Amino acid sequence: MISATRANELIAAIQGKRVLVVGDLMLDxxxxxxxxxxxxxxxxxxxxxxxxDAVPGGAANVASNIQALGGQAAIAGLVGSDPSAGELRDxxxxxxxxxxxxxxxxxxxxxxxxxxxxxxxxxxxxxxxxSPAEVARHTGPLxxxxxxxxxxxxxxxxxxxxKGVLEDDVVQRIMDVAIRKGIxxxxxxxxxxxxxxxxxxxxxxxxxxxxxxxxxxxxxxxxDPDTDxxxxxxxxxxxxxxxxxxxxxxxxxxxxxxxxCIAEPVLLPTRAREVFDVSGAGDTVIAATFLGLLAGGDPIxxxxxxxxxxxxxxxxxxxxxxxRAELSTAxxxxxx
Numbered sequence: 001m002i003s004a005t006r007a008n009e010l011i012a013a014i015q016g017k018r019v020l021v022v023g024d025l026m027l028d029x030x031x032x033x034x035x036x037x038x039x040x041x042x043x044x045x046x047x048x049x050x051x052x053d054a055v056p057g058g059a060a061n062v063a064s065n066i067q068a069l070g071g072q073a074a075i076a077g078l079v080g081s082d083p084s085a086g087e088l089r090d091x092x093x094x095x096x097x098x099x100x101x102x103x104x105x106x107x108x109x110x111x112x113x114x115x116x117x118x119x120x121x122x123x124x125x126x127x128x129x130x131s132p133a134e135v136a137r138h139t140g141p142l143x144x145x146x147x148x149x150x151x152x153x154x155x156x157x158x159x160x161x162x163k164g165v166l167e168d169d170v171v172q173r174i175m176d177v178a179i180r181k182g183i184x185x186x187x188x189x190x191x192x193x194x195x196x197x198x199x200x201x202x203x204x205x206x207x208x209x210x211x212x213x214x215x216x217x218x219x220x221x222x223x224d225p226d227t228d229x230x231x232x233x234x235x236x237x238x239x240x241x242x243x244x245x246x247x248x249x250x251x252x253x254x255x256x257x258x259x260x261c262i263a264e265p266v267l268l269p270t271r272a273r274e275v276f277d278v279s280g281a282g283d284t285v286i287a288a289t290f291l292g293l294l295a296g297g298d299p300i301x302x303x304x305x306x307x308x309x310x311x312x313x314x315x316x317x318x319x320x321x322x323x324r325a326e327l328s329t330a331x332x333x334x335x336x
Contacts, residue, residue: 002304004331010305011328013295015070019287020149022174023059023159023166023188025077025102026129027088028319029114030054035123047118055319056091057113059159061280062188065287066157067095068321069309076101076149077165078135078142084110084128101149105138111163120317135164143173150177155201155294157186157286162193171195186290187242188282189213200244202293204286210234210249213241225254225267235259246299248306250285256303268303270311280319281310288322 033047056064059077066073075097079085081104088110092099111129115122142165150156156178160166175197178185184201191209211218214237216230225231231249238247239261249257255270288309292302308330309322 002301002331006301007305007308007331008328010292010295010297010301011070011324014291014324017071017291017294018074018152018154019063019066019071019157019290019294020074020076020101020153020155021059021063021066021157021159022076022101022146022170023062023157024111024161024163025060025075025079025088025165026056026058026111026113026161026163027084027091028055028057028061029112030318031114031116033116033118035118045118045123047116047123053318054087054091056088056095057280057319058111058161058163059157059165060088060092061283061319061321062157062159062287063092063097064095065280065284065309065321066291067097068323069288069291069327070324071287071291072096072098074098074101074149074153076142076146077103078108078138079104080108080110080130081106082110084112101142101145103141103145108135108138115318117317129163132162132164136167139165139167139170143170146170146173147177150174150183151181153183155184155186155290157188157290158195158197159188159283159286160190160193160195162190166193166195168196171197175199184245184290184294186286187244188286191218198241198243200242202246202248202286202290203238203242203244204248204250204282204289205238206250206282207231207252210238214238222251222254225251225257231257232265235265246289246293246302248285248289248299248303250282250310256285256307258299258303260299263299266300268300268307270307280321281314284309284313284322288327
């Protein structure tokens with residue numbers, strides 16, 4: 001367990017850590033309203049719209065978390081040349097995030113996820129985006145930009161949502177440059193999009209992603225992490241496959257399973273609080289854990305920061321980062 005004093009030491013040490021996030025950029029739109037009747041045209045609810053909002057999503061939400069926790073985030077990825085691209089850039093720059101690596105392409109559509117929320121419940125989501133294959137055909141200029149961007153960072157996060165930006169050529173360029181310059185790399189995988197990557201400082205798959213990447217069945221729910229053999233087997237495979245210094249498998253309500261090649265696994269219990277929305281919780285986990293490591297924390301300390309931060313964002317509606325002040329307050333309340 002980490003004390004409030006130690007947590008605040010690490011939170012202070014996070015300030016100004018430069019993290020480059022490379023991955024699939026999205027704009028998350030939320031339309032909020034209320035439902036009082038069913039449509040006479042079809043058996044669907046009629047949503048009376050009250051207001052709407054837009055926030056950075058996907059890899060851009062990881063950058064938002066880095067910035068909100070006190071780091072200095074830079075973001076790299078592809079967007080279209082449409083109004084949504086400009087809106088996403090404005091949101092990121094408004095948070096102080098560096099966007100020199102956000103490249104527009106006339107042939108692409110900016111990925112936009114729109115969620116309709118009524119009475120704090122998601123009614124429907126609809127997505128506007130191009131095919132991953134089309135996106136992958138336009139990554140050349142991004143590869144050329146990565147050398148300079150990585151050189152300015154204290155660490156790099158590879159954030160994969162399977163939308164086409166992170167194909168093997170881009171990932172290989174990231175790893176080649178980062179390893180040559182001695183810059184640590186963290187990886188958040190997508191379960192249906194395997195990448196050839198190794199030599200990581202950190203990997204943060206969820207249970208399903210870990211099972212898929214390790215060739216284990218992800219379909220049976222995880223009931224007890226102490227007795228389910230898939231967890232240990234998957235961890236062993238991924239420690240060899242990705243060679244991360246720290247493997248942190250997130251387990252939802254069961255917490256986090258921390259593994260390395262030099263220490264026994266540790267099951268870190270979740271920070272229980274009321275859960276409204278798990279959107280973006282994985283983005284918060286990789287951001288907070290990586291920052292904690294960059295700040296000098298050991299694996300358990302860094303993961304404890306992330307555990308608390310994830311609990312904070314799950315209590316919020318919609319995609320939202322955890323701030324430095326919220327994280328500090330959470331430790332003061334819990335350890336008072």
